[in-house]
Amino acid sequence: MNLQSMLLTAAVASVVSVAAHAEDKAAPAVPAQELKAKTDYCKTCHGVSAQGFRGAVPMPRLAGQQPEYLKNQLQAFIEHRRTNPVMFNVAHVLTPAMLTDLTTYFKDLNPKPLGGGPKELMAAGKKIYEEGVASAEVPPCASCHGPDAKGADAFPRLAGQLNDYMIRKLTNWDKERGQDKANPDNSAIMQPIAHNLTEAQIKAVATYLSYLE
Numbered sequence: 001m002n003l004q005s006m007l008l009t010a011a012v013a014s015v016v017s018v019a020a021h022a023e024d025k026a027a028p029a030v031p032a033q034e035l036k037a038k039t040d041y042c043k044t045c046h047g048v049s050a051q052g053f054r055g056a057v058p059m060p061r062l063a064g065q066q067p068e069y070l071k072n073q074l075q076a077f078i079e080h081r082r083t084n085p086v087m088f089n090v091a092h093v094l095t096p097a098m099l100t101d102l103t104t105y106f107k108d109l110n111p112k113p114l115g116g117g118p119k120e121l122m123a124a125g126k127k128i129y130e131e132g133v134a135s136a137e138v139p140p141c142a143s144c145h146g147p148d149a150k151g152a153d154a155f156p157r158l159a160g161q162l163n164d165y166m167i168r169k170l171t172n173w174d175k176e177r178g179q180d181k182a183n184p185d186n187s188a189i190m191q192p193i194a195h196n197l198t199e200a201q202i203k204a205v206a207t208y209l210s211y212l213e
């Protein structure tokens, strides 16, 4: 290691320790062992690398997901804005510090996507993703979820998400998301889009996204 890189390493280390210290005051960090026990538990359903899992119901991929989006969803399960009894049980026992640490943990995982769905739908799906469906007033998905479908902040990553999971979510949007009318949330942004897509369009775009790395 030369002097320049040593100095750089020292500077980075001091920035990190200052940041960690500031974090300490806001919310005590979860001990590594406790975090590991919890993420192991999440992976019993969401797949060994959080890549998603096809069981009786499709378990969504969490790997590479945006922390802010994950946090919003865990909060939505807790507050019954997003209805799912399994995830309510999982989420409502999490301490605020654990909830925060969990959401950042998944961001750095990068397993290969499971893919799925008929490859002949790829071209149609890509077109919808990049151009939207003008006749149905559906804007390009890429305008919010990003050109590479990696998402940003409250906009979720869709790349590598399970096609069967997304098909279910887009089909049932009105019945599962934004269920507390007195407390509207980001799900309202997707509502008209999910509503205006046909079954065939949903299948095509979900298939395309499931193969993206």
Ligand code: HEC
Pocket (backbone or CB within 6 Å): 038, 039, 041, 042, 043, 044, 045, 046, 057, 058, 059, 060, 061, 062, 070, 073, 074, 083, 084, 086, 087, 090, 102, 156, 176
């Ligand atoms: C018993 C199985 C099970 C366990 C354990 C579990 N989950 Fe889930 N999780 C699910 C299911 C099923 C869904 C899909 C819910 C739906 O269809 O709306 C889900 C959905 C989610 C979502 C929404 C994903 C998205 O793309 O919107 C998040 C976030 C999540 N789980 C986080 C976690 C975390 C963090 C843990 C560990 C603390 C965990 N889950 C443990 C079954 C589980």
Ligand code: HEC
Pocket (backbone or CB within 6 Å): 060, 072, 128, 129, 132, 138, 139, 140, 141, 142, 143, 144, 145, 154, 155, 156, 158, 161, 166, 169, 170, 177, 185, 186, 187, 188, 189, 190, 193, 197, 205, 206
């Ligand atoms: C105007 C911005 C916008 C556009 C355009 C948009 N989305 Fe979204 N989408 C969002 C937001 C915001 C969320 C998160 C909603 C929440 O937090 O409840 C979301 C959530 C989703 C989800 C749920 C992800 C999960 O893990 O459960 C899917 C699937 C999805 N969008 C697919 C699409 C597709 C396919 C298109 C194009 C046809 C599209 N979106 C266009 C903003 C947008």
